[in-house]
Amino acid sequence: MSSQRLHPITIVFTAIKTIKDAIIPIIAMFFASFQRIASTYIYLGVAIFLILLITFSILSWYRFSYRVENEELRIEYGIFIRNKRYISKNRIQSIDLTAGVVHRLFRLVQVQIETAGGGTDAEASLKAVKRVDGERLREALKITEIQVPVQAGESINPSRHVMLKNLFIAGSTSGSVGVILALFAFSFAKIEQFIPDRIFESTIEWLIGLSILFLFGLSLVILLFLWLLGIAGTIIKYGNFTIKKNNDELFITRGLLEKKQITIPLKRIQAVGIEENLIRQPLGYVSIFAEIAGGSMEKGEDFSTILFPIMKASEVDEFLQQFLPAYRAESNKVAPLPKRAAKFYLLRVSSLFIFGVIGMAYFLPSFVWVAVVLLALSLLLGFLRYRDGGYRLEGKCLTIRYRGISRRTVSMYQKRIQSLEKKQHKIQKIQKLATMKLSIIGTGGSGRHYALEHMDNEQANRLAGWYSFRNEKPKDKK
Known part of the structure; x- marks a missing residue:
């Protein structure tokens, strides 16, 4: 197999990934220098950055090639320092094909090759190749398996598909609202430092001035939106499973x-x-x-x-x-x-809340009921852990x-x-x-x-x- 290059759309993928990895420093530098440097120099700096980014992306694509030779996948890459990576067919555990929205528009796939002990990243990743080339590569590197006799009652090449209504149930019951809230809080903490103090303080004052009933209704609307967002995320992720x-x-x-x-x-x-x-x-x-x-x-x-x-x-x-x-x-x-293990499970999850009840009863007696409810829930969780x-x-x-x-x-x-x-x-x-x-x-x-x-x-x-x-x-x- 002769050496091949990735699809030219890889240039765009490389540029986007570079910007994505550097987006926080770029935003921070922009806001830090916006009031101290003339706009002409800012535009000049942006232009230089874009030229370097495009040049780097094109050279990275041009200098990347791959081929299959002597039952090995051979990859060569690097702009200034030439790197060569040889992956033996016998070391390959799996070859996965992924097609994002852009990939599917151009009938491309991303090929990820995993080996034993490959670490947290794939051993090799071909960002964009033609679908037929990806499937051909998978077949070329696939180890021929020994045919196993089928036992009586065992299905030959079985398959199973997830129905859309079950995906809706999966999204409704996934508990992803908490995850989305955590991601929202993390994102807000990252961008909060870029919000002008005047706007931030006026927004807080506006929220404080709203009625309790309105805030309660707003919270329900936000939770409903996040719940629907979790359902949509599940369907998008596991659709056509x-x-x-x-x-x-x-x-x-x-x-x-x-x-x-x-x-x-x-x-x-x-x-x-x-x-x-x-x-x-x-x-x-x-x-x-x-x-x-x-x-x-x-x-x-x-x-x-x-x-x-x-x-x-x-x-x-x-x-x-x-x-x-x-x-x-x-x-x-x-x-x-054994029954004697129950007390350990109950104490482990509830000990912190027991001290919380004591503290609330002493300092904020009118809100002690909140700590009592949390204590009861922790005891229930401890019992379930013991029982299960x-x-x-x-x-x-x-x-x-x-x-x-x-x-x-x-x-x-x-x-x-x-x-x-x-x-x-x-x-x-x-x-x-x-x-x-x-x-x-x-x-x-x-x-x-x-x-x-x-x-x-x-x-x-x-x-x-x-x-x-x-x-x-x-x-x-x-």
């Missing part, structure tokens, strides 16, 4: 504006989990995710790979049977935590269930666990309790950790024995 299985790989396609095609070799899957947040759990909806070894973790992406954004809890067994039969459990029951905690052993597969805010049930095989650590503090020893911490390889090659706290000490010892191969077939007490 399809998962397919072909031999030893899963193929995921998703996105309305930015179309992503993700390839997941089954051998890279370290764990498979089910997540239920506080809103979805009573409605009987869950999402399925997987922890993938290696690969990249781009900004804005999830720490775990979503295998299916939303489905009924009753459909999970059928989904796992189709796509990941090795992770399908014979029973959904888990060994619960547990584990299950089935041969060489370990399943743990725990709760932060959402409840997660994660299954992993013995050979995928990198370490298993038993921890005890003095009070736990007296109560015959222990905490088990498990680690696997996660996204970006970094460690992914799980902990089941305050479990029975005997159960912890049996898990440690199971992991160290001393007990081949442990059986839980009924």
